[in-house]
Amino acid sequence: MIPPGEVPPGCTPVITVHGLKNSFGEQVVHEDLDLAVCRGEILGVVGGSGTGKSVLLRSIIGLQTPDEGEIEVLGENMVGRTEDEAKNIRRRWGILFQNGALFSTLTVAENVEVPIREYFPFIKPPLLDEIASYKIAMGGLPPDAGPKYPSELSGGMVKRAGLARALALDPELLFLDEPTSGLDPIAAAAFDQLVRGLKERLGLTVFLITHDLDTLHAVCDRIAVLADKKVIGVGTIPELLALDHPWIQEYFNGPRGRAAAASYEGATA
């Protein structure tokens, strides 16, 4: 297995992180963290609570300025950019936040329209509304969800609506922060299939933070493990298991890890 910062053969890097350091006061979250994400892959990011998965995401998307290090997304350097420069990149990615982060005063359809209106004000209804409609359908929501407000939606529907909004601008890169947390297993499995299907249809690159072992087995091409303030390994599950790291062993070989692996093997056999 190759080190986390290096690009595997035949891979066009979409995100590269080099020497990242993040700290809050005395507490150092990341130190000397390297990571590369290839075009067209679904990269799962796992790690124990408090290992800085969300901080890593926030650094990559520019919500958190790192103390040190270089971050490149879609070929553009992300550290120290102005708002205007960042806008061009923001157009090319979609982000699903952990709790959906839907605008509570807007309906689901209006939420999906927000990024389109912001970047392409010349697209007017009815085309705009039609685009929102098919994005909502693409996110796996029924048509009656369009005119609903976020407070009227269930947890799973909020995630789907968030995904529809993330897909609004036909992004090349999709960030998902714990997309299946808080969903029942059936909804979570359906969401996994949805992400997998979208990735294949639209050729997306997906950066997926998760705790869900089933998601890792079912969806991810490669998995990055965060521990000890850095990415300790990137690869498929068998490759990671070859690393003799206690957290990885515990995570994938614990009772839940084995159950997920067994059910996945059962399903694919």
Add this chain to the structure above:
Amino acid sequence: MAEVTDQDSADGRGSVYRVAGTVNIARAATTQREIDALPDPLTIDLSDINRMDTVGAWIVYRTVRDRGAKVIGASRDEVGLLKQVGEFDVPTRVVPDEPHDLVSVLRELGQWIADTGATLVGLLGFFGATLIGFGNVIRRPKRFRVNAVVQRFDVVGVRALGIIGLMSFLIGVVIAQQGSVQLAQFGAEVYTINLIGRITVRELGTLMTAIMVAGRSGSAFAAQIGTMKITEEIDAMRTIGVSPVEALVIPRIIAAVMMMPLLAFWSMLLALIGGGIFVWLSLGIPPLTYIQRLQEVIPMTDLWVGLIKAPVFGFIIALAGCFQGMLVQGNSEEVGSRTTTAVVQSIFLVIVLDAVFAVFFSNIGWI
């Protein structure tokens, strides 16, 4: 860049829309406009495009759907993409239906009246629940939360001293200045002291303090309790067996009721000092004379009028704040609107009550 060819070909095929380059969201508006400008029957030629995204595919798809256009020259990928967006063709509405006619206006009016009625009944019910809570605390004094009350004293009272003091001082100066200008017209500047003394002690000290406390603490009560409602802390409290009225509402009401008279007195004092400094510097009345005159012109009943109102106002402010906080449900936006309502409601009620008090005290002879 797309290249548009509008050909009216001889064999009567109608117009051909040939795009080269990309058909994507960035060119969506232009592409749509160009397609709209072409007459039927329409043929869309995709043989020269190198990239199409779902929005581009959607535009092609809807043209085929709505106008029966023919698509030629699409590669396998493009056909796949067109089929995919077609699968998702399930129209949805963007906003809920809201009819705007006379009936709906009447319905809204009726709804508003019903809501207002329900709010008043709710406030009364909340008042009752608070009294029951007080009863419980009196019966079982161990359940009285001393720490919470003392903490509220600090937040509602001590921390308000600065802003209320400054506001009152300035109001004292303004009354003295405006009063002296008017009274000077008939040579009665010395009555400025009567004006300052009576208006601040009897009315403004308490009223301005109440408005400040409503803005500072009434809003905070509504926002705090409303946020706790959204994060389900109140539900958690109930299930643990802690009464939210006893734990949250009663300490706040006690704090507001006890702090209001003290703050009102503080406000009167600072207003008198402000006015005193103005008359000293501007009219040349020395502080000692000022104090002596104040003693002569302010009847003791004025102080009682001011101080009796204060705890009542405090109660109204805390009650309205806590009540509106408890009414929050759903989303975070409601915390904001409920907080606004709490402040508006409490200031309105304070002023109505102030008028009632004014009539009452005049009638019992405290003029």
